[in-house]
Amino acid sequence: MDLSIAAILAQDGVTTGAVYALLALALVLVFSVTRVIFIPQGEFVSYGALTLAALQANKLPPTTLLLMALGAACFVTQALGLLRRPGRTQGMIRHVALLAGRYLIFPLAVYLVNVRLSAQPMPMLAQVALTLLIVVPMGPFIYRLAYEPIAQGSTLLLLIVAVAVHFAMVGLGLWMFGAEGSRTTPFSDATFTVGALTMAGQSVWVVLTTLALIVALYIYFDRSISGKALRATAVNRLGARLVGIGTAQAGRLAFTLAAALGALSGVLVAPLTTIYYDSGFLIGLKGFVGAIIGGLVSYPLAAAGSLLVGLLESYSSFWASAYKEVIVFTVIIPVLLWRSLASPHVEEDED
Template sequence: MNFQIAMLLGQDGITNGAIYALLALSILLVFTVTRILLIPQGEFVTYGALTMATLQAGHPTALVWLLLGLTLLDCAVDLIGAARSGHRLRLLKRITLKLGYAVLMVVLIRTLPLASLPMAIQALLTLALVVPLGPLIYRLVFQPIASASSLVLLVVSIAVHVSMVGIALLLFGPEGARTEPFSEAGLELGPVTFNSQTLWVLVVSLVLIISLYLFFERTLYGKALRATAVNRMGARLMGISATLAGKATFMLASFIGALSGILIAPITTLYFDSGFIISLKGFVGAIIGGLASYPLAAAGALAVGLIEAFSMFWASTYKEIIVFTLIIPFLLWRSLAQRHVEEEQ
């Protein structure tokens, strides 16, 4: 291995590590607020990438019908709850807004000249379709069992992952897809040229990582969201809505996932089931951070990306084994170093 090859591998490792860092922070974000390990986080990545590719091909994406169907279920659940509680007028306005948004997306997707739209508009449409799926999934699946044990939440999260993979196969088909790059420019640093897509990934990832850290560590709202994970009853007594916190974190997680998919779609071909491996590598980074520290999770995910890149050169057959074996020493160390506290019933 010479210096040029090392630089190329380092570029790939940093690019992949930046995406893994975003997913690690998403998993950490959802877990610290709701105690849910978001196994289907990778599916938001594939949904974002494949939806963007569908729009660029000029085809109306079937994802809009999934959005409409979940919105109708959400409204039906709200109506049933309103019939029991009596808060019908206020709920009627919310239902009108939700249905109006879903219908508007159907109209836009069916009428706009999708292939000829500017790439920025295509990206915004993709986010507008994928991001609402996060809070809808929380409302329909996790909110009714929010007080359940962590094991139950994990099993349900795995079930949601399997369901979303199957739905992705129905919506996008088994073929892989890759989108057009944002630009063809590049940045030359010695013998290595960083293409524009790599720079986009690095810049956006860095901005999101810093923003998340500052939000949860330095703002009152971020600390309020984290308080719901420590003591849900105490948070409610202090006026913090656990339901709103759950929806907000799932929306943020789906936004990060969809944006990550849009960023990496020009770099690699993604399939309907590609999200699980990507998410799992982000999970390794989150475990390195102890499911508690945002900077450590980001650093761990970046290390995963670099180790994966160099493993492809030295032992490409075993690169996945090498990456996922990293989780074992960190689990052993944290198990031995930290006190065990029984989960509150």
């Protein structure tokens, strides 16, 4: 391996590591706020990439139908919950109307917009915005249906539900998009030359977008009221509830941000590799390795760990391509051993 090959592999590693970093940040956010190890995080990558591919092919994305189905299920469950509560009829009617607007009218409006726009060419920015408009609301919808009713359950129960949601989303992905993969148009066809190294414009887009999102998340958590509420919920759920922070609202917001990061990761990675209905699972697992390096609590360590995973994967593909996945996932073993020996063991009931 000469210096030029090492530089090319480093570029690929940084690019893929940036995508893994976004997923690792989403996993840390969801776990710290809700105690959910969000295994389906990778499915938002696949949904985002394949939805964008459908829009670029001038087809109606099937995810619009899934969004309407999830919204209808949320409306039914929430409306039934209201009917069981005693209260004034006028307030109940107003609440049902708000639920209908959020879970029925909004998904229907997204569907109609896609019916109107998907058949005609659109600029790239409009395609990405429409993709996020379809995929991102699925995050809080899934939280409403699968996790909010058992928010106080044990971590094991939440993990089992996460596995079930993952398999359901993979099956729905196969039904919606089929077994054939898709690759989208790059954001930029430009190339940049630095010495002997040539960088693709799409790789630059990935790295710059990741850096911008990390800065935006830092400002959001440090300066905004809702961001501080999420931080408080992550530190102490009971204490946050005692000072008036709604943990259910914090959970929905965490899932919204996680879905946005996952869908945007799919949009960024789709021009670089062919994405299939189940590709997101492996990508999400590598983000999970980065999150584990950060202990599922530290955002900077999770981002650094994801960058390490990307570089390790890139160089492993050159030296031992048949074992690159084994090498990447083996990294998690010494990290878990070290954390198990260095961290005090606390029973879940004592949290």
